Amino acid sequence: MDMILNISGALCLLVGSFLCISGGVGLLRFPDFYTRMHAVGVTDTLGAGMILIGLMFYSPDFLIFSKLVIILLLTLLIGPTTSHVLAKAAMQNNLKPKLQQEDNIKETSSSNY
Amino acid sequence: MKDLFAVVMLLGIYSLLSASFFVAMDAVDVAFTEAAVGAGISTLLMLVVITITGRSEKTTRHKPLLALLVVVFTGSMLIYGTFDMPYFGIADAPIHSHVAPRYIQESMKEVGIPNIVTSVLASYRAFDTFGEVVVIFTAGIGVMALLSVGRRPEENEKTTAIDDSMHEQYLVIRIVTKMLIPFILLYALYVQFHGDFGPGGGFQAGVIFAAAIILYTMLFGLTTARKVINQSFIQFIAAAGVLLYGCVGIVSMLNGANFFDYNALASDPVAGQHLGILLIEWGVGCTVASVMIMIFFNFAERREMQQNNEKINNIEGDSL
Numbered sequence: 001m002d003m004i005l006n007i008s009g010a011l012c013l014l015v016g017s018f019l020c021i022s023g024g025v026g027l028l029r030f031p032d033f034y035t036r037m038h039a040v041g042v043t044d045t046l047g048a049g050m051i052l053i054g055l056m057f058y059s060p061d062f063l064i065f066s067k068l069v070i071i072l073l074l075t076l077l078i079g080p081t082t083s084h085v086l087a088k089a090a091m092q093n094n095l096k097p098k099l100q101q102e103d104n105i106k107e108t109s110s111s112n113y
Numbered sequence: 114m115k116d117l118f119a120v121v122m123l124l125g126i127y128s129l130l131s132a133s134f135f136v137a138m139d140a141v142d143v144a145f146t147e148a149a150v151g152a153g154i155s156t157l158l159m160l161v162v163i164t165i166t167g168r169s170e171k172t173t174r175h176k177p178l179l180a181l182l183v184v185v186f187t188g189s190m191l192i193y194g195t196f197d198m199p200y201f202g203i204a205d206a207p208i209h210s211h212v213a214p215r216y217i218q219e220s221m222k223e224v225g226i227p228n229i230v231t232s233v234l235a236s237y238r239a240f241d242t243f244g245e246v247v248v249i250f251t252a253g254i255g256v257m258a259l260l261s262v263g264r265r266p267e268e269n270e271k272t273t274a275i276d277d278s279m280h281e282q283y284l285v286i287r288i289v290t291k292m293l294i295p296f297i298l299l300y301a302l303y304v305q306f307h308g309d310f311g312p313g314g315g316f317q318a319g320v321i322f323a324a325a326i327i328l329y330t331m332l333f334g335l336t337t338a339r340k341v342i343n344q345s346f347i348q349f350i351a352a353a354g355v356l357l358y359g360c361v362g363i364v365s366m367l368n369g370a371n372f373f374d375y376n377a378l379a380s381d382p383v384a385g386q387h388l389g390i391l392l393i394e395w396g397v398g399c400t401v402a403s404v405m406i407m408i409f410f411n412f413a414e415r416r417e418m419q420q421n422n423e424k425i426n427n428i429e430g431d432s433l
Contacts, residue, residue, distance in 0.1 A: 081289045088282075 009057030016050030019043045032098035033090055041083030048075050115170045117163050125156035141312040142230040149320045154405055157327060161412045165419065212237075225383040226309045226390065234314065235390040239373035242393070243358055245316075246400050250355050253404035257348075260411040262418055287332050297325040305398045309387075315394040319401025326402075327409045335413050344410065347403045354400030361392050 026039025052072045059065040128151030135144035199206035216233055224232040234242055305318035330338035362373045370377035375389030 077289060077293065081286055085286050 005057050009054045012050050012054030012057065014054075016047045016052075016054055019047030019050060023047060033095055034087060034097045037083055037086055037090075041079065045075060045079035048079070115172075116168065117166075117170060118160075118168050121156060121159045121163065124159070125152050128152035128156070142228075142314070145312045145317050149317045149324075153324055154320045154327075157324070158405075158408060158412070161409060161416070165412065165416050223382075224386045224390070226387070228308065228310055228312070230312070231308050231314055231390065231394075232386075235393055236373075236375060236386055239362070239375075239389075239393065242397070243362070243373070246355055246358055246397050249404050250351060250400055253351055253407050256408045256411050260415050262411075262414050283332060290328055290332050294325050294329060297328075298322060301325065301402075305394065306391075308394055309390065315397025316401055318394075319398040319403075320405060322398070322402040323405035323409070326406050330409065330413065335410065335417055338410075342406065344407075347407050347410075350399050351403040351407060354396040354398070354403065356396075357399070358393050358396035361389055361396070365389070 020043060023040050023043030026043065027036050030036045030039055049072055052068050052075070056065055056068045056072075059068060128147055132144045132147040132152060135141075135147060216229055216237065220226070220229050220232045220237075224236050226232045301318045301322035304313035304321060305315060308314035308318070326338070326342065329341070361375070361378070365374050365377045366372050368377035373389075375386045376382040378385035378388050
């Protein structure tokens, strides 16, 4: 039983840290605001969540376990909301996502004016 | 850097980082305060100021050489001053041999509170803390005197229409906020009353409480928030907090002890200390929370007035 807890906790921590690192790489490598935000938003929620779940496996008593559950619920609630608000604010300030083809951009921008 | 928004964000990040190194140095109370006050509320208040003043710095004509010279000179003097200081963490530094041993060894017997920081802040150094609270109160009065806008114009149909259209725009964040605010307020109360046993206390609790109210104001509009908390009530609470703090000192003086000597508050010295610390933390929390809310309200009101004036100007320009 103890070994199962240890191994599953370690697995969760590993996945979580991998997701956080990939989020960091995405933040640096993606081309425009929206894709960057996507990288950070998705991986931060899931990555932090996985790390918290991994820590739950290791928690020695119920008090710490319940604190971790509360933190998890808070991140699950706040993370996606902040990403949503950020994207919305960028949209309202007329920041357009970078599209692949050159003429595609021209078409959209010309149709807007 | 010319973009003030970026400057404010960098300042917030710096505060958060310094909070994390306070944690690394085992100063949890300081870290908590830094995170709540430095990274949280002061960043927020500066952002509010930016909405009024505009985002970019004014371009200066002259080269600020003199200022650079003064900064470099002062900085090098300060660094020179640090050479005289004892090494970091050295055991016989003056700061460790003056009053600190008494705080560490005797405070449990004298004050009876597990968190030494709280007993130093609220009991041994109560007079200093009183000064801090008065400073905050004065800041609130200053902002009010400078920015307060007399009577608000009555709400007309147009603004309610704008409010309704905003509701659809901000639906997600409004609902999430509605879910979160009770927990934030509850957490503030927890921090307030748990300050005796763990990190926390009146300052942090007040700031967290104010942050919840400010969040509500930002999302639901100043008019709605004013209905929940009106200006004169907050002013009253801000003053009442300082008054409560001062009164605890006066009462202990009337009981024949020194100013802020809580031993005289009850028949048992330790019980007196507990009562005194509870009361003054309560006073600090009230004052800090209401002053923060007051500052935010006044800035937001100014901003609203500016916007309304712009709107009226635009309408007049269109009709011409």
